[in-house]
Amino acid sequence: MYSEIIQELSSLNKDDINKIVLSKSKQEIQKATVRPMLLKNNRKWQIEKIINNQAFHSNIEYHDLESDVLSLLEKYEFCDINIILKGKTISYRVSKKKKLFRNEHKTAVKNNTILSHDVPKKYILEEGMPILPLVDLGVFDSNFNVKKSKYDKYKQINRFVEIIADEFKSYDKDELTIIDFGCGKSYLTFIIYYYFAFVKKINVKIMGFDLKDDVVKHCNAIAEKYNYKNIRFITGDISKIETCQEHVDMIITLHACDTATDYALFFAIKNRIKHIFSVPCCQHEVNQQISNKNEFSIILRHGLYKERFSAILTDAIRCEVLQDHGYEVDVVEFVDFENTPKNAMIRAKYKGKQVSLENNMHLKKIVEEFSIRPTILKLFGEKYLRDGE
Numbered sequence: 001m002y003s004e005i006i007q008e009l010s011s012l013n014k015d016d017i018n019k020i021v022l023s024k025s026k027q028e029i030q031k032a033t034v035r036p037m038l039l040k041n042n043r044k045w046q047i048e049k050i051i052n053n054q055a056f057h058s059n060i061e062y063h064d065l066e067s068d069v070l071s072l073l074e075k076y077e078f079c080d081i082n083i084i085l086k087g088k089t090i091s092y093r094v095s096k097k098k099k100l101f102r103n104e105h106k107t108a109v110k111n112n113t114i115l116s117h118d119v120p121k122k123y124i125l126e127e128g129m130p131i132l133p134l135v136d137l138g139v140f141d142s143n144f145n146v147k148k149s150k151y152d153k154y155k156q157i158n159r160f161v162e163i164i165a166d167e168f169k170s171y172d173k174d175e176l177t178i179i180d181f182g183c184g185k186s187y188l189t190f191i192i193y194y195y196f197a198f199v200k201k202i203n204v205k206i207m208g209f210d211l212k213d214d215v216v217k218h219c220n221a222i223a224e225k226y227n228y229k230n231i232r233f234i235t236g237d238i239s240k241i242e243t244c245q246e247h248v249d250m251i252i253t254l255h256a257c258d259t260a261t262d263y264a265l266f267f268a269i270k271n272r273i274k275h276i277f278s279v280p281c282c283q284h285e286v287n288q289q290i291s292n293k294n295e296f297s298i299i300l301r302h303g304l305y306k307e308r309f310s311a312i313l314t315d316a317i318r319c320e321v322l323q324d325h326g327y328e329v330d331v332v333e334f335v336d337f338e339n340t341p342k343n344a345m346i347r348a349k350y351k352g353k354q355v356s357l358e359n360n361m362h363l364k365k366i367v368e369e370f371s372i373r374p375t376i377l378k379l380f381g382e383k384y385l386r387d388g389e
């Protein structure tokens, strides 16, 4: 049964493999992870086994990957197998009847993270860089090393910057204006400012918006302390802002709560802002509204599925609306699920493409089928909702 996986593994370019995660074993083992590594400049694989919450490590030769993964699969009878590659993840699942199911999905292109005792993990904004606001915000210690408790957040903001940097690698203007909606403590806002102002040396201007006045004041004080002239924070409710006096090139949102993402996207669409990078979270609105009297009711029977389905439906509708307004859209996993389950990023770029009216009909059908009125559709009124509600 596992031979199909090994066959696929041997057909892959090994340089593209970020890691292989084996889980759901019938034995005492919780998980096994295989990662590429460099040991005294020799390429190897490191196997990490988690047994009774303890990690056990061993290294294997580079050419032994297939045979050793097969041994692991056979010995521990894993049922979930994820091969995480640059740009996509291939997943296999073994059913109770021992049938193998294969699936694959796109992820943001990520350079192979080589784990090494010789080579440190590479981030676009490395530990040790003097990003002073991150010390004030408690992400770095005074030696600019990431604090353990902030490692997941640091990874998120670094990946966020990496994805933006990739989009702007051939940017030839020397000015850029960005709004961060729901900036909160503004780790992301400051790191993006640092990247464009000090690494790319672009005349960047960033505005962070948040409801919380105390947090906004604190962020403005940090910006002032380090003489970061073109970054400012404003107390405000996203739902109340429709237009902007100045030209804005990009909006970002990272975990802006519930419908705050809708207002941010609405703002971007209304103002034809070219770049959108948005990672939504807490999609409660649809979860509270959704119901179905037809065959789809089975999706909603269990709370967990209902919550996840509502989140996916909310974001899928947001993507359709963006597409409908001339944006090219894709969705990528920007960090691993283990880092945060809210890990799907909507990336959109305004291209001015016109979309057929059929799209609106699909959205109208969906909102009726599930009796939902998501904010993003309400904001556009009758275009999507039959009664124009």
Ligand SMILES: C[S@@+](CC[C@H](N)C(=O)[O-])C[C@H]1O[C@@H](n2cnc3c(N)ncnc32)[C@H](O)[C@@H]1O
Pocket: 181, 182, 183, 184, 185, 186, 187, 188, 209, 210, 211, 212, 236, 237, 238, 239, 253, 254, 255, 256, 257, 260
């Ligand atoms: C989970 S925090 C995320 C903060 C930050 N982006 C990050 O990832 O660290 C969400 C933030 O969105 C802000 N927020 C929620 N609704 C908002 C609204 N309608 N207008 C402005 N800010 C809002 C909250 O005050 C909070 O600081």
